[in-house]
Structure formats: C-alpha cells, structure tokens
Amino acid sequence: MKIISGTGHRVLAEQIAAAAGADLCDVDITRFPDGEVFVKIVENVRGDDLFIVQSVSVNPNEYLMELLIMIDAAKRASADRITAVLPFYGYARQDRKDQPRVPITAKLVANLLVAAGADRILCVDLHAQQIQGFFDIPVDHLYASPVIVKYLRSRDLDDLVVVSPDAGGLKMADAYSKLLDAGIALVGKQRKSATDVEANHLVGDVKGRNTLLVDDMTSTAGTLTAAAKLLEKAGAKSIRAAVSHSLLTEQGIDRLKGSPICELVTTDTVPQREWTSFKVTVLSVADTLAEAICRIHNDQSVSSLFRV
Structure with missing residues (x-):
C-alpha cells in the first residue's frame, strides 16, 4: 500500500x-x-x-x-x-x-x-x-456525521432541534436528529441567485430550544444565515451550524459574523483559513x-x- x-x-x-x-x-x-x-x-x-x-x-x-x-x-x-x-x-x-x-x-x-x-x-x-x-x-x-456527532454530544445540548435549511437536506437532518436524539424542523427557502437565498417559512417548533442547522457544504453561507434569521425570529434559544465541507468565501465569513449563529462546526476535508472573529470548530476526518x-x-x- x-x-x-x-x-x-x-x-x-x-x-x-x-x-x-x-x-x-x-x-x-x-x-x-x-x-x-x-x-x-x-x-x-x-x-x-x-x-x-x-x-x-x-x-x-x-x-x-x-x-x-x-x-x-x-x-x-x-x-x-x-x-x-x-x-x-x-x-x-x-x-x-x-x-x-x-x-x-x-x-x-x-x-x-x-x-x-x-x-x-x-x-x-x-x-x-x-x-x-x-x-x-x-x-x-x-x-462526516460520526465525527461531528461525537463532538456535539460532548457539548451536552439539551432540548435540541436539528434543522434542515432546505428541503433537499431533510434526509441528512433526519439522520442527525436520530443520532442526537433530537427533534427535527425544516426551513423552506427560495434561491434568488448563486449567492442570495430567501428563507420564507419554518416547519417545526424551535421556540426556547437549542437548534442545529446541518448541511453538506457552505461557501457564501447564504442558506445558513437566512435560515438562522428565521430561527431567531421564531424564538430559538441558540443557533449552531454543522457542515461537512466549509468552502467559505469572504462574503460567507462576513455573513456569519452578522448572523445569530453562535458556532460553526465543520471538518478538514478542505483547507481551512485562519479564524479570529467567529467561533469555528474544525474536526479532523484523517x-x-x-x-x-x-x-x-x-x-x-x-x-x-x-x-x-
């Protein structure tokens, strides 16, 4: 070998x-x-x-x-x-x-x-x-879910709801919810362009609860931040995001800084830049x-x- x-x-x-x-x-x-x-x-x-x-x-x-x-x-x-x-x-x-x-x-x-x-x-x-x-x-x-779930379990997030930021990610959100013994919710979105997304409705109860947005990748963070704003409006206690592949651009970083997301959990499947102004936890899949x-x-x- x-x-x-x-x-x-x-x-x-x-x-x-x-x-x-x-x-x-x-x-x-x-x-x-x-x-x-x-x-x-x-x-x-x-x-x-x-x-x-x-x-x-x-x-x-x-x-x-x-x-x-x-x-x-x-x-x-x-x-x-x-x-x-x-x-x-x-x-x-x-x-x-x-x-x-x-x-x-x-x-x-x-x-x-x-x-x-x-x-x-x-x-x-x-x-x-x-x-x-x-x-x-x-x-x-x-x-990447076994690595990410192991970390999330260590955070002891009680009364957790896993949220899919779009309909296409519902299957992934369902898998995470079962692994974390959590509830599940869905955000409906409308994509206006490759970088702009509008989240317009939420299915599920997140009021006063910890929430976790899950997706396979993010680059401009449009989907995540639009969904996070909707969760904040619905009264979520805390909002975190977990993505397998973080391809964040400068625009994505700026959006995360101005969003209600308190932590981004990702992996090192792609090279990661230095983080100083936003909490990002990078887990290894090596x-x-x-x-x-x-x-x-x-x-x-x-x-x-x-x-x-």
Whole structure:
C-alpha cells in the first residue's frame, strides 16, 4: 500500500498517511510556463495498491486536472490498483438537469476519473447520494456525521432541534436528529441567485430550544444565515451550524459574523483559513479516511465506520 497526494490538501494527506502507518510517497508536481501541469511519481509504484489523495476544492479546475494526471501517471507506472481519495468531490452541485441546456458536471467528473484509470473511489459526504450511481466502479462513501456527532454530544445540548435549511437536506437532518436524539424542523427557502437565498417559512417548533442547522457544504453561507434569521425570529434559544465541507468565501465569513449563529462546526476535508472573529470548530476526518484506506487495502468492510 502506498499513498500519494496532490497539492489540493497536502496537510490532510500527511495526517492520513501518518494515521494509516504509511509514508507519503514523493510526487513532483510543477507547472510549465503556460500553466500546464507536470506530474512525476518519484517512487516506484509497480504492482502497488495506490491511494491518491486530492480534495477538489477552492481551485477545482487546477486540482481536478492534477488528480486526473496523477491517476494517468500511476496507471502508466503499472500500479496494481488505483483508488482516488476525494475528501471533497468537486463539481457535485450540478448533479441533474434542473433547467434547459445545463450540464451534469458531477457525472462528467465521474466519467473523467474512470477514463483516467481510477479503479475505486473513496469520498466523504457527496452533495447528493445518487452521484455514487454515476460510477461503474466501486465507490466507498463515508460520512462526516460520526465525527461531528461525537463532538456535539460532548457539548451536552439539551432540548435540541436539528434543522434542515432546505428541503433537499431533510434526509441528512433526519439522520442527525436520530443520532442526537433530537427533534427535527425544516426551513423552506427560495434561491434568488448563486449567492442570495430567501428563507420564507419554518416547519417545526424551535421556540426556547437549542437548534442545529446541518448541511453538506457552505461557501457564501447564504442558506445558513437566512435560515438562522428565521430561527431567531421564531424564538430559538441558540443557533449552531454543522457542515461537512466549509468552502467559505469572504462574503460567507462576513455573513456569519452578522448572523445569530453562535458556532460553526465543520471538518478538514478542505483547507481551512485562519479564524479570529467567529467561533469555528474544525474536526479532523484523517483517522476515518486512514481507517477506510487500511480496510480497503485489506479487503475488509468499511461499514463499521458509519457508527458513532
């Protein structure tokens, strides 16, 4: 078993390799003067079970191309099996045609990964469960919820209500509510643009209760902050948010500062910036991914990793 990493999130890759008891193999990744990516796997990987860690976030075009080229390099170097480890699966938002003449980029990325030579995919909290069906190769889909729930239980939040900030996240909210033995509520929203959201109705009782907004990702925090304002208006005692992937922009940070959300709980599936003016708790998924990698290598079940 060998692990290599792109430049998408090398810190996490190093933590995964350390937790898995393996060395992170050297890879030379540079750019030609015109911006083309050059990759050379420094160590011999012939006949190895190779895991390539790359989080396709922040600069998704660059990191996706890096990943595809690394997979191709590994395939031509005669690696026995190539597993693409994507803590964050980029381009997952577009998973269906919801209007005329738009692409399904989640499927396009799946096709590219398979065409490049990936034999298996390991990922965390896909934007939509059905993306697994876009692949004709095995997909191990892990969840950040065991890590997040363990932390939330330590906070002893009594009389808790888990809130879905939109209808699409209701299934995730239901899973969290069962794990935390909490109530459940739903916020209805209307998206005006890619960055602006209007929350216009709430289903469920949150008055005088601790609330937890859950979502798979946030970037501009429009959905979270709009839902939080509605919860505040409904008399919620406290408002927290838990997201698997925090891709916050400057606009998102400013929105969180001015919102009634008192804490954002997230994971390190994507690189995190320094926080000074807003309470953010970043939990690590390195141990979970390392355990999954070891189990895949040893042909063992990974289903036990879903337990809290």
